[in-house]
Amino acid sequence: MSGTPARRAQPSHTTAVRGVTDFSAPAITFDRVTVGYGRGKGVTHALIDFNLRVGRGETVALLGPSGSGKSTALKALAGFVRPTSGSVRLGSRDVTDLPPAKRGIGVVVQSYALFPHMRVADNVAFGLRSQRVPRAQIGARVAEALDMVGMSAYGKRLPRELSGGQQQRIAIARALAIRPSVLLLDEPLAALDARLRESMLGELSRLRAALPDTAMLYVTHDQSEALALADRIAVMRNSRLADIDTVENLWKWPPSSFTAEFLGGANLLPCTVTRVIGTSALVSIGGVPVTATAPQPDIGHVEWESDLPAFLCVRPHAVTLTAPGARGSFSARIVSTVWRGSTTRITLAVDDFEGVQVDADVSGHDQRGPGTVVGVQFPSDGSVLVPAT
């Protein structure tokens, strides 16, 4: 984790300053960056009014669905696209108009982008030669980078002689060889199979620990990668930054319904706020009172007024199944079950929630079939209020 404390994002009405954190020496700064393609009325905005600061040594994951603008943000930082407005800074240096070659950023992409006609060692040495590092130093730097990713024995191979995972390691070594202060990773594990992705996640974590001064911007649409690697997660939606916070905060207290759903697939139950005292809330779901947590962001303030429509966010693993009619439980029917090995995902139709289904994860292989009547409880420590807007 970064040594710099992360702050919660402000509520949605202050979008312009959302995500701007108070790092004393940010390695990366996006200042109201907008990127548009096309001209005149045909212009399409791939990134709108994007603000973000990443501290030295911090890892921020840009998480969002396809077309949300996360890769465009990365391209704007690397210099592959020029912002229509706003500025990009590396440290205190404004690099908005600098070509990629002058930025000194390490970039790793999903497709590896290794140079197929060069041997592994030459691929890794490419950046060093481009930056005219003295020849005497190149060998040692290449060996160091290859050693860092455990590929020392593969220097003389051609990329086509390597597996996907090995190629991705070489791509990382190539980016690290130039000793960048900023490392950009654009869906680096997306092309790998699930098992290899798990292994590479572990390796990237170790690599992060070995590079305490390198700021990393990690683009992914996979929440598990973001949760495993990032200090903070910036959730992107419709070309804008939707929410940003530490991994733990976003998971426990999602500031919006979109983030709650995208990060962990939470159940969002429409409710009405009855009363809020401190961070304890009493809400009503279909006339039934339920207690929940009403979080307050570190920056800004959310007014949980009475009769305010909101969502009760309950993660599937926090939903408790009981015997029908148990105290404090809602009556529900099982709609479907999917066994996932260590858990079973049960989809429920709760009698009091019209048109809303609830997902619950129970451990082991649950044998109850569709139509079975059960009781459902939403423990207050696992139920969080989320603004309806």
Next chain:
Amino acid sequence: MTATLERPPAATAPLSREPFRWRGIAWTLPPLLLVLGFAVYPMARVLTESLDSETGSGLDNWSRVLGSELFRTALWRTVQIAALSTLGCVIVGTFLALVLAFVPFTGSKVVGRLIDAVLSLPSFLITLAFTFLYGTAGAVNALIARITGDADGPLNFLGTPLGVIAAEVTFFTPFVVRPLLAAFTQIPREQLDVAASLGASPLRVLRTVVMPEAWPALLAGGSLVLLLTLNEFGIVLFTGAKDVVTLPVLIYTRGIVTFDLPGAAVIATVQVVLSLTLYCTYRFVFATLTGGSRAAVDEKV
């Protein structure tokens, strides 16, 4: 516990393989006969014609033709023009392909299609256009003469090897552009981006990333042009260059004008050997450059 494995039933042979074999032969025979009839036989006929001599010794024709100054000059001129034209095509074609692929400009698609259209034209048409443009009585000379006030324009190169090379470069450049453009579009954009992010200047990216990856396509296009220019007849004939005698022109002169068919056959055989040698060299180099090796498999973790 002992387990016995059942002996698998003996593989029964197909009831009859004969019809399949004959069917295969029936399918192979027609194309084989076509190749023999339309490609191999004419070559063999040319070779036997070159060995046909009134004195009885088949090598007489060969020693007579190969020993002549005219043949050696024509051979040298053919190779010279072909090599220089190919070099010109490679330089101009590479430049054009780079611009069309990496420097987007309004109308680049039209230019690309125009280049393609040149491929469909007969080669002599280019020479004819050259005559109208750059001939002694051509438009360019007329314009220069009008500007300078001289009676004649200064351009008078169409009848020289330079004129032939210029016409061949104009006509054959698309043969280099087309495969190069295809190769450039195959290079992933990410490779160029990553190369730039590593500190490489555009020139370095071009030299160390783009061109090495396009090398097989350039080799293919260049080899094709070299083959075509070695055998080019129409352009040389249409320039009306008296001093430009290439092997195809010499074959034409010996075979049609002086009726020295054995002599023409000797030169034609040399021409065929030259072309086949070039083709085999190209195939070998291409296979060496693009030779594959097996990829590793990710270890189970």
